[in-house]
Amino acid sequence: MSPLCLLLLLTASVFSSEALGCKEMEVAVVTEESVWLVPENQLSVWDEITWRVRFSSGVQYRIVTLANRDNLVEVNTPAPLPRRITFHPGNLSLQIELVNKSDSGVYTMHVTSPSGTIDTTCFRVSVFDRIHQPNLTALSAHAELGWCNVTLSCQVQDANRVAYSWSRGASWSPAREDQQLPGHQSQLQLEITEGSKDTFYHCNASNAASWDMTTIDVKTPCHFPATDIFQSLFYWIIGAIACGLVFLAIGVIILCRCCKKQASSRPGECPVTIYDEVDETCFCRNLDGNAQGSMIGNTIYSEVLAKGQKPNTRAPREIGCTLYSTIQPHAQTLSRRGNSTQP
Structure with a gap:
């Protein structure tokens, strides 16, 4: 076996042993914030401590090395620490301020005991963009016969590795009794009726470091x-x-x-007086026999009687009197007579 192949095998065995012995912890952080990497096990006795980093781009280098020599701690770094990185000897932690996406990677702390054993702690740091309020819109809405088909779209600007979740409720604010909907896509197709009450749909956009949500009432695009x-x-x-x-x-x-x-x-019934002028003096009766009259000169004076009532007879000497008659209801007769002497 060539020396080059042997060297590659040794290097691979070292990296595999480090990977197997690494107690990796996931750390998610938002850009422009700070992260503090604190090891869980605080060893009281150690001989050497080394912090290393392997970025997601593949580049790796040593950050700091602490050597315990005769109870004196020596800090050796290959180069001055970046201004954004601070090492805390008290708890052996590492602090990174104002992180950006290029800081994503695996940060490893190697602790060597006096006996020569190495204990490794790994922190996988993932830097995410901050999730801002999603833009929730109705791409299409078709209402017909009391039903409405809607397609909702939920998008987050300037963010990576975003997961979406949907819920449905009866108000603008989310509640515990809201129904969680299946699916984690940015679009949602749904169908509602005119009488539906749970028409408020909530879109939750999140990544490992932040989240935000927004709500829409689907009855607004579905106006039926x-x-x-x-x-x-x-x-x-x-x-x-x-x-x-x-x-x-x-x-x-x-x-x-x-x-x-x-x-x-x-008013009551008014009396009716009938005047009739003829050329000759005569007595006349109507067909019913209930009226009679006499003529003097050119004037005839008549009396209208009710049915069944006998007419009054007048002697010839009564000529010269004027008779005024009043018409009354059937079987009732009220008469008033007055005498006037003709000239």
Whole structure:
């Protein structure tokens, strides 16, 4: 075996042993924030401590080495620490401020005991963009016959590795009783009815470091235009009928009062006097035999009688008197006679 192949095998065995013995912990952080890497096990006795980093780009280098020589701690670094990285000897932790995506990688702390054993602790640091409020819109909405098909789209600007989740409720604010919907895509297809109550859909956008959400009421794009027109027309018809009934009742009441008032103020039957002028003096009777008259000169004076009433007879000497007759209801006769002397 060539020396080059042997060297590659030794290097691979070292890296594999480090990978197997590494107690890796996931650390997610938002850009422009700080992260503090604190090892869980605080060893009281150690001989050497070394912090290394292997970035996601593949580049790796040693950050700091602490050597315990005769109870004196020596800090050796291959280069001055970047201003954003701070090592804390008290708890052997490493602090990185104002992280960016290029800081993502595996940070490893190797602790060598006096006996020569090595304990390794790994921190996998992932830097994410901050999730801002998603933009939730209705891509399409089609309402027909009381049903509405809607396609919702939820998008986050300037963010990577975003996961989406959906829920449905009865108000703008999320609640525990909201129904969680399956699927983790940025788009959601749904179907609602006109009478649906849970029409508030919540979109939750998140990554390992941050999250945010927004809400939409799908009844806004699904306005059901035909049904709304019919409902408005129905309410207008009901209102018109009610108003018509009210006005009709008021008119009937006014008409009844007017008729009653006219009936109470109507005068009694007025007497009727009949005058008739003829050329000759004669006595005449009508076909029913209930009227008679006598003529003097050119004037005839008649008396109208009720049916069944006998006429009064007058002697010839009574000529020269004027008789005024009053028409009364059937079987009742009220007469008033007055004498006047003709010239």
